[in-house]
Amino acid sequence: MIQFVNLTKVYKGPGQNEVVALKDINLTINDSEIFGIIGLSGAGKSTLVRTINLLERPDVGSVKVNGVEMTSLSRPRLREERQKIGMIFQHFNLLASKTVADNIAFPLKLSGAPKAEITKRVNELLDLVGLSDKAKAYPFQLSGGQKQRVGIARALANNQEILLCDEATSALDPQTTMSILKLLKKINKERGITIVIITHEMNVIKEICDRVAVIEEGEIIEVGPVSEVLLNPTTETAKTFLRGVVKTEVPYEVAARLKSQNGGELLQVTFLGSLAGEPLINEMVEKFDVVINILYGNIDQIRDVTFGMLVLKLTGPEQDKAKAFLEEKGLKVKVIENV
Numbered sequence: 001m002i003q004f005v006n007l008t009k010v011y012k013g014p015g016q017n018e019v020v021a022l023k024d025i026n027l028t029i030n031d032s033e034i035f036g037i038i039g040l041s042g043a044g045k046s047t048l049v050r051t052i053n054l055l056e057r058p059d060v061g062s063v064k065v066n067g068v069e070m071t072s073l074s075r076p077r078l079r080e081e082r083q084k085i086g087m088i089f090q091h092f093n094l095l096a097s098k099t100v101a102d103n104i105a106f107p108l109k110l111s112g113a114p115k116a117e118i119t120k121r122v123n124e125l126l127d128l129v130g131l132s133d134k135a136k137a138y139p140f141q142l143s144g145g146q147k148q149r150v151g152i153a154r155a156l157a158n159n160q161e162i163l164l165c166d167e168a169t170s171a172l173d174p175q176t177t178m179s180i181l182k183l184l185k186k187i188n189k190e191r192g193i194t195i196v197i198i199t200h201e202m203n204v205i206k207e208i209c210d211r212v213a214v215i216e217e218g219e220i221i222e223v224g225p226v227s228e229v230l231l232n233p234t235t236e237t238a239k240t241f242l243r244g245v246v247k248t249e250v251p252y253e254v255a256a257r258l259k260s261q262n263g264g265e266l267l268q269v270t271f272l273g274s275l276a277g278e279p280l281i282n283e284m285v286e287k288f289d290v291v292i293n294i295l296y297g298n299i300d301q302i303r304d305v306t307f308g309m310l311v312l313k314l315t316g317p318e319q320d321k322a323k324a325f326l327e328e329k330g331l332k333v334k335v336i337e338n339v
Contacts, residue, residue, distance in 0.1 A: 002029040007061035021047045023218040032192040036209035044218040045198040053085045086155030090167040092147040094139040101135040107157045125153035145176035165197040181208045202241040214238045227302045231270050264315035270332040271308035290316035
């Protein structure tokens with residue numbers, strides 16, 4: 001478990017001007033979960049993650065990793081704890097003059113592991129990331145996705161308990177990004193490693209994370225299960241990130257035409273899990289005296305959970321009963337606008 005308690009980090013600028021990078025952060029990341037931190041550039045994402053292994057030392061507050069107060073450790077003890085935390089980066093940070101196998105072996109050699117143990121561990125990791133045939137290749141001979149797989153293998157060399165991913169897919173194309181996210185999910189599922197991902201891409205959060213925190217100007221402004229934050233964002237920043245992921249806005253021309261008509265409500269109806277495949281809208285029409293105009297519909301997945309979303313206009317004398325029926329069935333119904 002990772003715990004941030006009243007965490008604040010301030011940088012001194014020219015002329016002693018202060019920049020508050022993190023402000024009173026209180027956040028808990030659970031064991032074995034994939035936790036996302038999303039925010040705009042300069043929001044404090046990287047600074048926050050780098051306080052976990054104390055590459056950035058907070059000015060106020062504490063960071064506890066599996067019950068260990070990181071800020072109170074001596075240098076030798078801090079080095080020991082850091083060995084339990086792996087990190088992968090946007091630009092891979094591989095040693096250009098070393099082979100793939102040597103790059104993966106590098107942290108093992110630094111920790112003084114025996115040669116036979118290093119060879120065995122490197123082979124295990126090469127198999128894990130699907131690069132057994134690239135052991136003797138050099139970084140310049142690899143694609144971006146292969147380089148990141150080497151970075152992941154290296155970050156896991158010492159059987160780390162936590163993996164920090166600093167914009168790990170930002171330099172990759174969409175197809176390669178999906179393959180890396182699939183690998184991270186596999187590692188999390190099979191090994192129970194806690195993974196913390198910082199990104200500005202909401203699609204990454206949607207694909208892989210259990211929970212997400214939204215950070216803005218050094219403050220956590222929203223946190224919760226990914227499905228909740230995606231489907232019911234409470235802040236404008238979260239809504240901005242979501243516009244390209246979950247479409248809820250009615251096109252201007254359609255909205256204008258609806259407003260010229262009398263009566264009715266514009267609703268967003270969300271289905272989660274098995275409900276996404278149930279014919280509940282059809283059942284509602286049969287039960288109640290209502291008319292439905294479906295304006296937009298979509299079925300997608302948030303990690304491994306299927307969800308459906310409809311934007312519709314509901315009219316008729318029993319529209320309140322119809323809405324209550326949907327809510328009783330477990331659907332989320334939100335009035336977007338009276339028209």
